[in-house]
Amino acid sequence: MSNQIFVIVEHLKGNIEDITFEMLGKGKEIAGNTGGELVAVLLGSGADGLASQLGAADKVIYVDDANLAEFNPQAYCKAVSSVIGQYQPKMVLVGNTSMGMDIAGGASVDHNMPYIAYASNISADGSTITSSLYGGKINVDSTPEGDGCIVSVIAGSFPADAGKADGSPAVENASVDLGDLQVQFKQLIEPEGGDVDITAQEILVSVGRGIQSDENLPMAEELAAKLGGAVSCSRPIVDSKWLAKTRQVGKSGLKVKPKLYLALGISGAPEHIEGMKDADLIIAVNTDPKAPIFDYAHYGVVQDLFDFIPALSSKL
Amino acid sequence: MNIIVPIKQVPDLVEELEINAAGTDLDREWLKMKLNEFDDHALEEALLLKDEQGAHVTAIALDGDDIDKALFAAAAKGADRLVKVTGVQAGSTHEAARAMANVLGGMEYDLVMTGVQSVDDRDGQMAVLLAHYLGIPHISVVTGVQAAGGSITVHKEYGGGMVAEFEASLPVALGIQAARETPRYVPVAKVRRASRDANIEEIAAGDVSVSAGSAVAKMYKPETGAGAEMIEGSAEEQAAKVLEILKQKGIK
Ligand SMILES: Cc1cc2nc3c(=O)[nH]c(=O)nc-3n(C[C@H](O)[C@H](O)[C@H](O)COP(=O)(O)OP(=O)(O)OC[C@H]3O[C@@H](n4cnc5c(N)ncnc54)[C@H](O)[C@@H]3O)c2cc1C
Ligand SMILES: Nc1ncnc2c1ncn2[C@@H]1O[C@H](COP(=O)(O)O)[C@@H](O)[C@H]1O
Numbered sequence: 001m002s003n004q005i006f007v008i009v010e011h012l013k014g015n016i017e018d019i020t021f022e023m024l025g026k027g028k029e030i031a032g033n034t035g036g037e038l039v040a041v042l043l044g045s046g047a048d049g050l051a052s053q054l055g056a057a058d059k060v061i062y063v064d065d066a067n068l069a070e071f072n073p074q075a076y077c078k079a080v081s082s083v084i085g086q087y088q089p090k091m092v093l094v095g096n097t098s099m100g101m102d103i104a105g106g107a108s109v110d111h112n113m114p115y116i117a118y119a120s121n122i123s124a125d126g127s128t129i130t131s132s133l134y135g136g137k138i139n140v141d142s143t144p145e146g147d148g149c150i151v152s153v154i155a156g157s158f159p160a161d162a163g164k165a166d167g168s169p170a171v172e173n174a175s176v177d178l179g180d181l182q183v184q185f186k187q188l189i190e191p192e193g194g195d196v197d198i199t200a201q202e203i204l205v206s207v208g209r210g211i212q213s214d215e216n217l218p219m220a221e222e223l224a225a226k227l228g229g230a231v232s233c234s235r236p237i238v239d240s241k242w243l244a245k246t247r248q249v250g251k252s253g254l255k256v257k258p259k260l261y262l263a264l265g266i267s268g269a270p271e272h273i274e275g276m277k278d279a280d281l282i283i284a285v286n287t288d289p290k291a292p293i294f295d296y297a298h299y300g301v302v303q304d305l306f307d308f309i310p311a312l313s314s315k316l
Numbered sequence: 317m318n319i320i321v322p323i324k325q326v327p328d329l330v331e332e333l334e335i336n337a338a339g340t341d342l343d344r345e346w347l348k349m350k351l352n353e354f355d356d357h358a359l360e361e362a363l364l365l366k367d368e369q370g371a372h373v374t375a376i377a378l379d380g381d382d383i384d385k386a387l388f389a390a391a392a393k394g395a396d397r398l399v400k401v402t403g404v405q406a407g408s409t410h411e412a413a414r415a416m417a418n419v420l421g422g423m424e425y426d427l428v429m430t431g432v433q434s435v436d437d438r439d440g441q442m443a444v445l446l447a448h449y450l451g452i453p454h455i456s457v458v459t460g461v462q463a464a465g466g467s468i469t470v471h472k473e474y475g476g477g478m479v480a481e482f483e484a485s486l487p488v489a490l491g492i493q494a495a496r497e498t499p500r501y502v503p504v505a506k507v508r509r510a511s512r513d514a515n516i517e518e519i520a521a522g523d524v525s526v527s528a529g530s531a532v533a534k535m536y537k538p539e540t541g542a543g544a545e546m547i548e549g550s551a552e553e554q555a556a557k558v559l560e561i562l563k564q565k566g567i568k
Contacts, residue, residue: 012474071480073472074453077444098457098474101433101491105444108410114529115410115440128533134435135329138342141534142438149529152440182453183484186469191477203567227568239357239494245477252457252473252493260567267329281565283558284544290332292538299561300544301554311555316568 001147003036004089005126007057008080010099011044012071013188016053018160019095023153024056025162027093030126031058036090040169043079045069048171055165061087061174067181073102074183081107082176089148091126096152098252104152114149116142118270120157135269136292155251156274194246196230202259203229206249206276207237210265210286210305214242219309220264226316232256234266250275264305268293317371317463317486319362319427322416322442323390325349325382326434333537340532349382351389354431360495361461362429363394369463372396374423378406378415384516385507391514392506398514399423404521408528409437409445415521416442417449422519425487427468432457432491439528443491455482456491 005027010017024040031038040057042050045068051060061083067075076099084092084107092107094100096118108115120139121130129151131140198204205224211217217231224231231247238248249256251271261279266272268284268291276282277296284297285308294300301308327333327342328350334343362373375390376399377383387398401419406412420428428450430443447454459479460471466486471479473493547557562568 012478017475072482073455077454098472101441101456102444102454105440106448108440108529109445109448112529116530117438117440129530131438132538133438134327134333137329137333137537138335139536139538140438140532141536142530143533144530145527146529182488183455183482186481186483189471189479189481191479227562236353240498248477252475252477254476259565260562281561281567283561288330290537294544294546295538297544299558300546301558302546303551303554307551308555311551312558315555315559 001088001090003034004039004087005031005036006084006089006092007038007040008092008094008100008103009040009042009050009054010095010097011047011050016050017095019097019153019155021056021160021163022155022158023093023095023163024054025160026122026153026158028056028163029124030091030122033125039089041080041083043068043076051168051171052166054169055167056163057169059169060171062171063174063176065176065178067178070185071099072181072183072185074181075178077103077106078178079176081110083174084111084113086174091148092150094150094152096154100152104150108150114144114146116144116149117152119151119153120270122151132270135267136273137290154270154274156277191246194244196246198230198232198247198249199254199256201230201256203227204232204256204258204260205229205262205264206232206234206266207264208234208266209236211237214240217242223309223313226313227260229258229260234272263293263297264309266293267291268296317365317369317426318424319365319371319373319429320420320423320425321355321359321362321373321375321390321395322428322430323355323359323375323377323386324352324431324434325380325386326352326436329435335535335537339534339536341535351386352431352434354433354492356499357495358429358431358492359390359393359395360497360499361492363500364496365461365463366394374399376401376416376419378404378412378521384511387516388511388514389502389507392502392510393500398516400516400518401521402518404524406524408439409442410439410526410528411524413442413445413449414524414526416446418522418524419519420450427486428489429492430489432493438532439530441491443489447489450489452487452489453484454489454491455484457493458490459494460496461490
């Protein structure tokens, strides 16, 4: 067992995702408190140039392989597992993201390593990990057993700035044997442009499952129009095909930072919070006084949205 | 094509969750359970593939509260075979995945489609753990599957609405986030009929001696409303106060 803290670098189209810097910042704190070494693990093909943005790390381990040019669940999972096997880190931080979810479990099984998911906090010495479960309604503190553990971190849990530093640390090349791959990357499909760009709106009236039916959407549209904004939504509204994907706020939707985010009937699951927590003013309306959205809102209204929306609309 | 859809009951978050006296788990006595919503999507995607090109769909679940009803509902929607895995009280996703892998080891499968995640898995999501116990590849956060001639093409969702397309040979395990279509609805009468006509096969879990590798030190509710200033009163009064705030902030 080494004293290394690994951060698995997440990058897409040549950009390092913010979750990486969040984890580097946290990793630096843990490494500093435990006399450990902070190592950024970078996978790609001809991607070593990205190391110049990983200055917060003490070292970069770089794996170059043509099959790692684009994210590939099987190839990345194998590569990360192999590097963990070679270096035996004390802790591995990976994003609780679409990519990270395809990485962490493999290494856990391959190396019999504890895996703690949905981390929203990690103690300064790395010994206690807090997971945000049940849609953000319950926190669980876990202590990993034995040496070494893998932690997947919810995006937005730590400040990204703490992990940003220019200048490349020493880069060490590692090689892995990816063997035969049954999964092949084909293409990236860009999101279609929608009728409204919700990321450019200053006012968003955002509806969640509490709206109950697409027949109730006009009520929200009217309120948005009166406020001079647009309607956005949580994921179930898009999965029900009531609104276009381009209206979705959150982890797999868009990140928004409007002057006003009015959340109507949205519970505040971590995947939604990721997309809107930085709005200037968040006002949440929900019938459930314990809804996690109230942890992130500036103002909370415990009320039936079917009573609240007409009441506010009629005053505008 | 043989498609296996593992399904799972999870606590309904509409109800208040209580924590046990030891502060290490939910108080499970009064929990209201419902099917993990992503399982509805996984089953829908399996049934779409069946409709399009023929497939044999098995719904499988670890034994537990209310699970028979969930399996019968799957049959009412179109699942061909129902399996209940017995003799295990999985305390972690690792154990659940190990049990599932033991049973799938004795079955034929081309596609295993789980829900992408659930609200209570502290030690990771099943699709990837199960895939590794089975020694097959995996793709998580899948929003659409097309099958043709022994291979499949899937869409995996990233942030910002970006989607990556992958091709995979079979067998493969998929963590389904959303089906191509809204999951079909099945009336209660049809589920009741299925509970009379359909048969649930029971298969023993076998040896599941794996560990999550971590212990729950403490379970607690985050401080609700810590951030928000609560606005009291009737809907009218609350709306008036909200308008006042919007005016103060120069928004209206
Ligand atoms: C990989 C992945 C990515 C995801 N990405 C996203 C994402 O980008 N965006 C996203 O939003 N979700 C995302 N999710 C889903 C997320 O986990 C939640 O399921 C989702 O955010 C819940 O949406 P909701 O709050 O509208 O619904 P629910 O959680 O069902 O909440 C509905 C709320 O409405 C309230 N309510 C009900 N009736 C009324 C009423 N009459 N008046 C007022 N309030 C009422 C209820 O109290 C409840 O709090 C993702 C999930 C996964 C697994
Ligand atoms: N006990 C279980 N029985 C059947 N399927 C399960 C079980 N646990 C997890 N799964 C499957 O894995 C998915 C994700 O669950 P989890 O890994 O608990 O997040 C579920 O939606 C199911 O498809």
